[in-house]
Amino acid sequence: xxxxxQQVTALRPELLNADATVGxxxxxxxxxxxxxGPFWRQRxxxxxxxxxxxxxxxxxxxxxxxxxxxxxxxAANLIWQTHPDQPxxxxxxLDWYDMVADGVDRLLTIQSADTNAQAIVPGHGxxxxxxxxxxxxxxxxxxxxxxxxxxxxxxxxxxRFLTAEDVSRVDAVKAHRDxxxxxxxxxxxxxxVQRTWPYRADLHVLVExxxxxxxxxxxxxxxxxxxxxxxxxxxxxGDFRRRGLGTALQLHGMHRAKAAGAxxxxxxxxxxxxxxxxxxxxxxxGFRALTRDLPQIKVACQRA
Numbered sequence: 001x002x003x004x005x006q007q008v009t010a011l012r013p014e015l016l017n018a019d020a021t022v023g024x025x026x027x028x029x030x031x032x033x034x035x036x037g038p039f040w041r042q043r044x045x046x047x048x049x050x051x052x053x054x055x056x057x058x059x060x061x062x063x064x065x066x067x068x069x070x071x072x073x074x075a076a077n078l079i080w081q082t083h084p085d086q087p088x089x090x091x092x093x094l095d096w097y098d099m100v101a102d103g104v105d106r107l108l109t110i111q112s113a114d115t116n117a118q119a120i121v122p123g124h125g126x127x128x129x130x131x132x133x134x135x136x137x138x139x140x141x142x143x144x145x146x147x148x149x150x151x152x153x154x155x156x157x158x159x160r161f162l163t164a165e166d167v168s169r170v171d172a173v174k175a176h177r178d179x180x181x182x183x184x185x186x187x188x189x190x191x192x193v194q195r196t197w198p199y200r201a202d203l204h205v206l207v208e209x210x211x212x213x214x215x216x217x218x219x220x221x222x223x224x225x226x227x228x229x230x231x232x233x234x235x236x237x238g239d240f241r242r243r244g245l246g247t248a249l250q251l252h253g254m255h256r257a258k259a260a261g262a263x264x265x266x267x268x269x270x271x272x273x274x275x276x277x278x279x280x281x282x283x284x285x286g287f288r289a290l291t292r293d294l295p296q297i298k299v300a301c302q303r304a
Contacts, residue, residue: 004051009226012084014113014291020081023221023230030193041100053082053089076101078108087116094124106298113291129295141271143287147258153251158210164201175214179235205253207245215240216249220257229262250285
């Protein structure tokens with residue numbers, strides 16, 4: 001799957017689908033495998049003995065958290081990718097999706113630049129999700145930046161940059177959960193992330209506050225084949241926001257990625273006008289929109 005992501009990145013990066021980049025695949029697989037693995041279904045399509053398409057279905061689930069609440073999804077979701085020369089395989093992916101997710105609402109994402117997918121999905125019963133895709137929705141914008149003309153990062157006095165080589169696994173997980181309050185990332189899940197290619201501890205960058213708190217964190221996924229690096233995830237501790245730490249960490253991370261061999265950088269963010277803060281941060285360090293999600297929904301024919 002990551003091999004096909006490499007090919008799409010090299011040929012038509014604007015066609016990369018949600019969660020289908022080298023880094024997104026590693027992050028989602030690593031952090032969720034132990035808990036959500038039983039709810040996943042996967043299939044691959046070969047043409048001439050080479051992988052030309054794949055589908056990864058996340059079925060509905062309801063899983064208890066340790067605090068008595070539940071993590072749940074009531075609809076199925078499809079992550080998918082086809083080789084740019086084989087867009088028609090999306091028909092087969094969608095037929096397979098109907099089979100494995102029969103009876104429940106089905107979600108998927110296509111890209112604004114993917115005219116082939118836009119022509120295919122309506123024939124399979126999908127319509128634009130007006131709620132998720134609205135101006136206050138949660139659709140994602142994909143951004144790219146060449147690693148040239150990089151400003152030097154500037155941290156507030158007393159703060160310093162670290163990498164995951166400098167901190168314990170426990171502290172790295174806490175830094176992530178402090179930045180993402182809804183996250184259920186565990187030490188075991190993060191250990192799997194660390195074992196998943198192309199994770200590198202020296203490209204997992206953090207900011208330490210004067211009091212020792214890990215105030216910001218970002219993982220950089222470097223694919224040396226395409227000279228592409230990607231930030232996923234990026235977050236700042238709730239008590240340390242609006243101090244420029246995210247901007248400084250992004251610039252620092254891009255310098256490290258360039259030194260490691262990257263020529264350009266990718267990052268995804270919430271793209272709707274209602275989510276302006278993060279988008280402005282990425283624009284402020286030189287990222288520009290490459291494409292955006294067009295979320296799609298197919299409502300199940302049978303209702304209880």
